[in-house]
Amino acid sequence: MEIQELGEFGLIERLAKDITTRNASTVKGIGDDCAILAPAEGMRTLVTTDLLMEGVHFDLTYVPLQHLGYKAVMVNLSDIFAMNAMPRQITVSLAISSKFQVEDIETLYVGMRMACEKWGVDIVGGDTTASLTGLAISITAVGEARPEDIVLRSGAKPTDLICVSGNLGAAYMGLQLLEREKVIYNEQVEEARRSGSKEQMEALREAQPDFSGREYILERQLKPEARGDIVAALQQAGIHPTSMMDISDGLSSELMHICKQSQTGCRIYEERLPLDYQTAAMAEELNLNVSTCALNGGEDYELLFTVPLAQNDAVSALDDVHVIGYITEQDKGCALISRDGGEHVLKAQGWNPLK
Amino acid sequence: MEIQELGEFGLIERLAKDITTRNASTVKGIGDDCAILAPAEGMRTLVTTDLLMEGVHFDLTYVPLQHLGYKAVMVNLSDIFAMNAMPRQITVSLAISSKFQVEDIETLYVGMRMACEKWGVDIVGGDTTASLTGLAISITAVGEARPEDIVLRSGAKPTDLICVSGNLGAAYMGLQLLEREKVIYNEQVEEARRSGSKEQMEALREAQPDFSGREYILERQLKPEARGDIVAALQQAGIHPTSMMDISDGLSSELMHICKQSQTGCRIYEERLPLDYQTAAMAEELNLNVSTCALNGGEDYELLFTVPLAQNDAVSALDDVHVIGYITEQDKGCALISRDGGEHVLKAQGWNPLK
Structure with a gap:
């Protein structure tokens, strides 16, 4: 069905009919000038937003719309988890060009709803409008946390251990594979x-x-998972990271953000970079250095965090968490220690859409 | 300066240096994975978002970037005021094509900061990325209100008076003038x-x-003002509207939303539609029916609200507020009473980007 048959309000009505809200803090969702939220007493509200543009952030020749919807939501939830907080609501704005039909947008929403259901998040509003060329997706996520639980990028201290969840570079390898096949x-x-x-x-x-x-590498590219499970595991283990962020632009770039904002340096070990077998195999096939891919690939949506040295045992006991190095004084700079023991200054060569 | 010289983080740093926060509820603005807000005890949080696309919502051949920034913020604040609430924070996401330079984006931000300063709003985050063609602007506004102060679209009751602030159709006439000159x-x-x-x-x-x-009509198109002054005046006069929304798509369309959500009908009087002299003059020059322009023009960003009949005197005493009709039972439908006394069924012919 052509979108112009429905118009803006008809399309919103059709999309909204499958949307229900379940959070105690959601007083009113879609249907008025604003959504109304009731933050629980003493809690902080977290807000993050992302704007995804067709041709820059996604290529619809190989990205299915349902996966795109899922991913667009997950990358925002990932930012909430990166504050050690829980996501509660999102708003979804779409600008749609004439090449899309009603069913396309419904498929996109199926993916978005799946991601929301996974983490108990409510879709509470948005904007649905036209675009001259291509699809634009803007999602804003709202989360909550107790003030004492929130983790910033700026709290890392010398001797803290640097940890990452999961493994790195897989999403980037998935992208390379899709691009090659295209x-x-x-x-x-x-x-x-x-x-x-x-x-x-x-x-x-x-x-x-x-x-x-x-x-595996395709799924990492097309259907990434925000690591709310790691946030829960840290909480259960009584570990409060000193700093944390999610890895969207690549480990190097993110680690340098943490060091800059914490006024520290760092050392990470090449041999400790967590890699999946498929990532390594694909890198070899494409004649790429797998460590470079893990450092700069981006779109991993894993959590990067630091913990006090004293929590070495606790953090090492966690599933799917890897200690990859440590924080130093600022004057030591940021460096990777390669397998042969050499020190290489870290560079932020990750994803930078405006470069 | 070319944007790629700075890259994403350089550009954000440059834009963020002129941004300070002043709201008690803003704990942390730009610079981490999320903004952190501390809602005051017992208050509700309001969230609204808009996505503006070049070529659909604005034409840069005649819209100066500073005005565009101002307007992009104001249209979001207008949605917060329409809930009888106060705006506190916004996030700003931009997707920028290669035709823009750093100075362009700075100019856009000057306008956004002006709009924020007018209403004491903090810019607390966002996303800055690339676009293949044109500029996309996505703004999310966060506001607060006491639960008992919030006004929905759904509370209008038969015999309530229908009121609008300011005057109607001027922004649309401004657009027609600009389009003609182009x-x-x-x-x-x-x-x-x-x-x-x-x-x-x-x-x-x-x-x-x-x-x-x-x-005047140009300013209404290029630099609209959200009517926070009306919200303040209502509060001061002790008037609590039974329903309210802002007029972005045109009076007809918005009034029909209120009637649908309140399960009522309405009668409004053509002779009571508030018009500015310049609007009427321009309509005549362009051979347009000025009432049609006032009903369907859109982009007025005035407030449309209903109050109990008993508040007739109080509401009539307010500056720049006009009673234009009354709410009826639902089975009476929605109609305009023309100057000759005839009844004409209201139609939502306003702005609909997807039609």
Whole structure:
């Protein structure tokens, strides 16, 4: 169905009918000039927002709309978790060009609702409008935390241990794989067109690249998970990180943010960078240095945090958390210690859309 | 200066240096994964968001960037006021194409800061990223109110008086004027190009259309004001509206929202629609029916609200507030009573970007 058949209010009505709210702090969701929230007494409210643009942040030739919706929500929840807080509500704004149909936007919403359901988050409002070219998605997430639980980027202290959850570089490798297959596919289409072979064109239309054995890196790129489970595990273990942020632009870049804002330096060990087997295999196939991918790949949405040295045992006992180095005095700078023991100054070479 | 010289973090740093926070409820603004807010005890939090796309919501051939920044903020504050609440914080997300320079974005921010300063609002975060074509602006505003002060769209009751602040249709007339001048200017440039006259081209480059006597309608289009003053006046007069919303898409459309959500009908009088002289003059010049413009023009950002009949004297005593009709039972439908006494069913013909 064409979106203009429904118009803005018709589309909002259709999308809103599947949306219910469940949080005690959600007084009123979609349907008025504003959403109304009732923060619990003594709690802090956390607010974060992201703007995703087609062609810059996602490529719809290989990103399914349902996955895109899921990811667009998860990257915002990830920022709430990175404050050691719990997400509660989101608003969703979409600008939609004429190439999209009502069903496309519904599929996008299915993914968004799935991500929200996973973490008990309510969709409480937004804006639905037109765009001249492509899709724009702007999500704002609201979370809550007790004041004493909140973790900033600025609290790291010399001798603190540097920890990351999960593994690094997989989402970047997934992206490289998708980009490579896109190039190959486009070349095949071009060739079929030149040869004028109808059979070849028909076959290409049905063709699916073989991604077997690479499902993990694809899922990391297409359907990342915000690490609320790590926030819960830290809480249960009684560990209060001294600093924390999520890894969206790449480990190097994020670690340098923590060091700058904490006025410290750091040392991390190349041999300690957590890697998945598929990440390493894909890097080798593409002739890329896997450590560089892990340091700068971006879109991992893992948590990077620091804990006092005294909590070494507690943090080492946690599932899926890895100690990769330590915080130093600021004058030591930020460096990676390579496998051969050499020190290499860290550089923020990660994702930077405006460079 | 080219934006890529600075990159995302450099640009954010440069924009953030002029931003300070002043609200008691702002614990931490720009610089971490989230902003941290401390809602006052017993208060509700209001959240609203808008996504503005170049070419759909604004045309940079005649909208100065500073005005655009001002307006982008004001339209969000207007939604907070429409709940009978006070705005406190905003987040600002921008997607910027390569045609913009650092100074452009700084100019946009000057306008945004001016709007924030007017109402004591803090810029507490956002996202700054790239776009393939044009500028996208997504602003989320956070406000606060005592629970008992909040006014929804759904509380109107039969016999309530329907009121609007200010006057209607002026912003729409301003837009028509700007669009007309743009067409004329483009024709002149085309003609000069065809004739190959360098002098003519030079003259056109310096040319400014004569807008004298039309400043008001232009200002209403380019630099609208959210009516926080009306919210304050209502409070001071002890008037608690039964329903309220702001007029962004046009009076007809908004009044029908109130009636639908309140399960009522309404009657409004054509002769009572508040009009400015410049609006009427421009409508006549363009052969447009001025009442139609007032009903459907949109972008007025005035407040539309209902009060119990018993408050007729109190509301009539307010500056710049006009009683334009009354609420009826739902089965009476929504109608305009024209100057000749005829009843005309209201239609939502206002701004609808997806139609």
